Amino acid sequence: MTDAEATRLREDYLTRLDEAMSALPHRVAGDIRQGIEEELTGLDAEAAALRIAQLGDPRAIAREAQDEVPAPPVVVVAPVPAASAVPSRPATSTRGFAIAAALTLAFGGFVLPFLGWVVGAVLVCLSPLWKAWEKAVAILTPLGAVILAWIITGSMAFSAGSSSGSSSGTGTPPETAVNPLVPDMFGFGSVHLLLIILAVVIVPAAGLWLLWRLRGRSAD
Numbered sequence: 001m002t003d004a005e006a007t008r009l010r011e012d013y014l015t016r017l018d019e020a021m022s023a024l025p026h027r028v029a030g031d032i033r034q035g036i037e038e039e040l041t042g043l044d045a046e047a048a049a050l051r052i053a054q055l056g057d058p059r060a061i062a063r064e065a066q067d068e069v070p071a072p073p074v075v076v077v078a079p080v081p082a083a084s085a086v087p088s089r090p091a092t093s094t095r096g097f098a099i100a101a102a103l104t105l106a107f108g109g110f111v112l113p114f115l116g117w118v119v120g121a122v123l124v125c126l127s128p129l130w131k132a133w134e135k136a137v138a139i140l141t142p143l144g145a146v147i148l149a150w151i152i153t154g155s156m157a158f159s160a161g162s163s164s165g166s167s168s169g170t171g172t173p174p175e176t177a178v179n180p181l182v183p184d185m186f187g188f189g190s191v192h193l194l195l196i197i198l199a200v201v202i203v204p205a206a207g208l209w210l211l212w213r214l215r216g217r218s219a220d
Helices: 003-020 026-040 045-055 056-069 097-112 117-127 132-167 188-213
Strands: none
Touching: 003 045, 003 056, 003 097, 026 045, 026 056, 097 117, 097 188, 117 132, 117 188, 132 188
16 A cells, blocks of 8 residues: 555545544544544554554544543523613602692682692692601691680670670660661671681692792602
8 A cells, every 4th residue: 555545544534533523522532633633643554553553443532532531611690680770750749749639729729629738738738758747738728727716706796696695685686777888897708708718828828838838858
């Protein structure tokens, strides 16, 4: 056999070896190929054929090498816990809700007499942006003013009726001329006038006071 035949045998064996070791790590396959190539280099055709026969099937070499390659470490990836859902902020804790509540308390009665004010009072109580005493002042002040107006008006009307009855000898109050241009200070007209003043002045003032107290506050 000639040297050309020895080269052909060597290259053919190395080619089959490369194909068999294609699944091996590159470093391992490279080391095996280099070692076998060095063994076959410089041999004549007869010696090369004998050595190739001794080495055996390239696939058997690849299987042995695969068995000796350490298995890659198994990386256990811990499941990533789902991000805890951020609790959504309730609508009642926002500044927008508080502003709407104060405006409803101030002017809701003009849209729905008394009922609009009640709705505003409930909304104000639901908002956490005011302190308890602020809510109490804004809600109880108009109520207290109404009760006080009724008490004062009733007391004055009772006093006027008593004095008129005692001044007449028979117990029958004398007839007095009533000027339609002068408001009845002790009757329904005065109560009605006080309620109008409460609706126009005190109730809106309480709601606007809450807005003033709200400045610079947030739910955080």
